[in-house]
Amino acid sequence: MRQAVVHTRQKLNTSERRTSTVLGVPRSSLRYKAKAQDNDALRLAMIRLAKQYGRYGYRKIAELLRIEGWRVNHKKVERLWREEGLKLPERHKKRRRLYHKDSSVIRLRPTHANHVWAIDFVHDKLSNGRSYKMLTVLDEYTRQALCVEVKDKMNSDDVLEVMHRLLLEYGKPEFIRFDNGGEFVAEHLQEWLRRVGVTPIQIYPGSPWENGYNERFNGTLRREVLNSQWFNSIKQAQVAINVWPTEYNHIRPHTALGMLPPAPETLLENPILLALKLGARQEGFKKL
Numbered sequence: 392m393r394q395a396v397v398h399t400r401q402k403l404n405t406s407e408r409r410t411s412t413v414l415g416v417p418r419s420s421l422r423y424k425a426k427a428q429d430n431d432a433l434r435l436a437m438i439r440l441a442k443q444y445g446r447y448g449y450r451k452i453a454e455l456l457r458i459e460g461w462r463v464n465h466k467k468v469e470r471l472w473r474e475e476g477l478k479l480p481e482r483h484k485k486r487r488r489l490y491h492k493d494s495s496v497i498r499l500r501p502t503h504a505n506h507v508w509a510i511d512f513v514h515d516k517l518s519n520g521r522s523y524k525m526l527t528v529l530d531e532y533t534r535q536a537l538c539v540e541v542k543d544k545m546n547s548d549d550v551l552e553v554m555h556r557l558l559l560e561y562g563k564p565e566f567i568r569f570d571n572g573g574e575f576v577a578e579h580l581q582e583w584l585r586r587v588g589v590t591p592i593q594i595y596p597g598s599p600w601e602n603g604y605n606e607r608f609n610g611t612l613r614r615e616v617l618n619s620q621w622f623n624s625i626k627q628a629q630v631a632i633n634v635w636p637t638e639y640n641h642i643r644p645h646t647a648l649g650m651l652p653p654a655p656e657t658l659l660e661n662p663i664l665l666a667l668k669l670g671a672r673q674e675g676f677k678k679l
Contacts, residue, residue, distance in 0.1 A: 447467045
C-alpha cells in the first residue's frame with residue numbers, strides 16, 4: 392500500500408494527506424520502518440535448552456523460554472528451530488477412538504488426586520543384551536510420576552512392596568488400574584489391595600488404550616531416556632532412570648496440563664499458578 396500512495400502522488404501530484412485519505416492508508420504506516428530484531432541471545436537460550444532437553448520439541452522449549460522471562464511465542468521458536476537445523480516432530484494422523492465389540496469404552500475418568508493410579512511394566516535391555524524391567528506408577532489426574540522402579544527381575548511380591556511404600560508416601564488411592572500381567576493379577580496382591588481399601592481395575596484383555604495415561608507415560612520414558620542412553624549395568628540404569636521422574640514432575644511442560652509440569656516446584660508458593668493449572672486440567676478433561 393505504501394507503493395500505491397507513492398505511485399498515485401507521482402501521477403496526480405497530490406498531497407500525502409489527501410492521497411492517504413482517498414486510498415484508506417494510515418499516514419503513520421508510510422513512515423514506519425521495521426526494526427531489525429537481534430535474536431542472537433534468544434537463539435543461544437533456545438540452543439542451550441535444546442541441548443539440555445533435546446527431545447522436548449520446540450513447543451515445550453518455547454514454554455521453558457517463557458518461564459525464563461522471554462516474551463516469545465511458539466511460532467518464532469519454530470522459525471529459529473528450523474534455521475538452526477534442529478529436528479521437527481513428525482505429524483501423525485489423528486487416531487480414531489477404539490471400542491470394544493459392544494461399542495463401549497471402559498475407562499474410569501479420574502476427578503481428583505489419588506482417585507486412580509495406573510501401573511504397568513516397561514521392558515528394556517542393557518548393552519550386553521541382559522533384560523531388565525521398570526515398574527511405572529502414575530497418578531492419572533495429576534499426571535505425576537509416583538515411581539519408576541528398576542530391577543533385573545520383578546514379581547508380584549516386588550510390586551506389593553513398591554505399592555506399600557507408595558501408599559505410605561502419597562496416601563491411599565481409591566482405584567489402581569493395571570493390565571492382565573501375572574504380577575498384577577496375583578491373588579495375594581489383589582487380596583492386599585482389597586484389605587487396605589483400594590479397588591483394583593483390570594483392563595479388558597488386548598486393550599492397552601484403557602490404560603492410556605500410563606502407556607503414554609511409558610512411551611515418553613522410552614523416547615526421552617531409554618532410546619537416548621545405553622546402559623552397561625542395572626545400577627547405571629537405576630541411577631539414570633531414577634533422576635528423570637524429577638525432571639518430568641517438576642520441569643517438563645505437559646500438554647494436557649496447559650503446558651505446566653505435573654508438580655511445579657513453585658506451585659505451593661504461587662496460588663495464581665495453582666489456579667491456572669487446575670483450570671487447564673479441567674479444560675483438558677472436558678475435551679476427553
